[in-house]
Amino acid sequence: MKALIVEDETVAYTNLKRILYDLNLGIEVVGNTESVVRTAKWLQESQHLIDIIFMDIHLSDGSAFKIFEIVDVKTPIIFTTAFDQYAIEAFKVNSIDYLLKPIEAGEVKHAIEKFRERTKRDIHEYLNILPRLAHQDKYPEKILIPFNDKIFPVAVSNISCFYTTEVKTIVILKDGTSFPYKKTLEYINHSLNPDLFFRANKQYIISKDSVKNITIWFDNRLLVTLHTELPENLYISKNKAAEFKQWLAG
Numbered sequence: 098m099k100a101l102i103v104e105d106e107t108v109a110y111t112n113l114k115r116i117l118y119d120l121n122l123g124i125e126v127v128g129n130t131e132s133v134v135r136t137a138k139w140l141q142e143s144q145h146l147i148d149i150i151f152m153d154i155h156l157s158d159g160s161a162f163k164i165f166e167i168v169d170v171k172t173p174i175i176f177t178t179a180f181d182q183y184a185i186e187a188f189k190v191n192s193i194d195y196l197l198k199p200i201e202a203g204e205v206k207h208a209i210e211k212f213r214e215r216t217k218r219d220i221h222e223y224l225n226i227l228p229r230l231a232h233q234d235k236y237p238e239k240i241l242i243p244f245n246d247k248i249f250p251v252a253v254s255n256i257s258c259f260y261t262t263e264v265k266t267i268v269i270l271k272d273g274t275s276f277p278y279k280k281t282l283e284y285i286n287h288s289l290n291p292d293l294f295f296r297a298n299k300q301y302i303i304s305k306d307s308v309k310n311i312t313i314w315f316d317n318r319l320l321v322t323l324h325t326e327l328p329e330n331l332y333i334s335k336n337k338a339a340e341f342k343q344w345l346a347g
Contacts, residue, residue, distance in 0.1 A: 098124045101139065103152040103161065104177070105131040106283070109198065113151060113177070116202045122209055124149070132158040132340070137167040149212065150174045151196075155287045157296070158344060173215070175208045179287040236290040242268065242276045249276070253293070257307040257325040259285050261300055271307060273325050295344050297321065301331050308345060 100117065104110040110129055117124045127146060130136040133156055150172050154161050164170065176195040194208045240256075242249045257271045261282050268278045278285075286296045297303050303323060312320040319333040319341065333341050 098122075098148045099127045099146060100124050101128040101130065101136075101147045101150045101172075102126055103130050103136050103150060103156070103164075105153065105157040109153070109177070109200075113200055113205070116200065116205050120202060120206055120209075122206065124209070132156050133161065133163045133167070134158060136161075137164050140164070140168045140170060140172075144168075144170070144172055147172055149209075152176050154178045155291060157291070157340060159291045173212050175212065179284065237288065240268075240278075242278055244276050251276075253289065257304055257323055258327070258331075259302040260328055267328075269325055269327070271304075271325060291344075292347075295341060297331055297333050297341070298337075300329075301327075303331070305345060311342075311345075 114126050130139050152161050152174050179198045196204050239250045239252050255270050257269045260267050266278050267275045269275045293305050307323045309322045309324045314320045317335040319338050321331045
């Protein structure tokens with residue numbers, strides 16, 4: 098059995114690939130894609146090569162469900178998700194298999210066994226409902242920020258960026274106010290609408306409408322300036338520059 102892993106986090110991809118080989122279930126990983134665009138292109142060209150797909154729900158350039166609007170997916174899928182309760186409920190209702198991150202070997206084995214028990218008719222029926230889920234993604238309109246003895250509800254639309262150091266994460270609002278926020282950037286990145294927020298690098302997640310201008314820097318890196326003052330310069334690597342400009346252009 099040959100598999101494609103659709104995953105934009107290197108650590109998560111490496112972990113899942115290791116689990117698949119350690120389980121010794123006869124699964125060979127023949128590809129890895131990190132975005133909606135790249136996955137759709139890969140499937141258009143090479144879908145006939147694979148028997149199963151492991152697919153993260155939230156990719157670098159949007160919801161994985163958008164893939165089904167671009168390409169006719171006929172390959173069984175096991176979804177992975179960090180926490181997305183809404184998606185989990187949707188999968189339960191529609192009998193779609195999923196793996197909750199951090200992924201464990203026992204869950205992977207169980208999901209594969211369930212797929213192997215399914216008939217071609219079962220697979221055809223569940224693949225037919227996937228495009229409908231593309232229009233059902235829900236993202237929070239507010240986040241709750243504990244500060245001292247209070248909890249502040251903050252509208253996502255008022256957030257300029259999230260910034261992290263080795264010690265802490267802070268959320269910076271568009272008016273320049275900042276608060277400590279006890280979530281990792283990885284968690285935050287998966288909880289927000291990828292059309293509106295972008296994981297710029299290891300330290301920043303930025304809001305699209307907070308971008309003031311972009312300067313082409315050394316080695317084709319991008320220096321991004323936001324409307325709010327930042328703790329340190331915000332650079333986007335050469336490898337990620339094209340993806341960022343595509344995201345910013347909408």
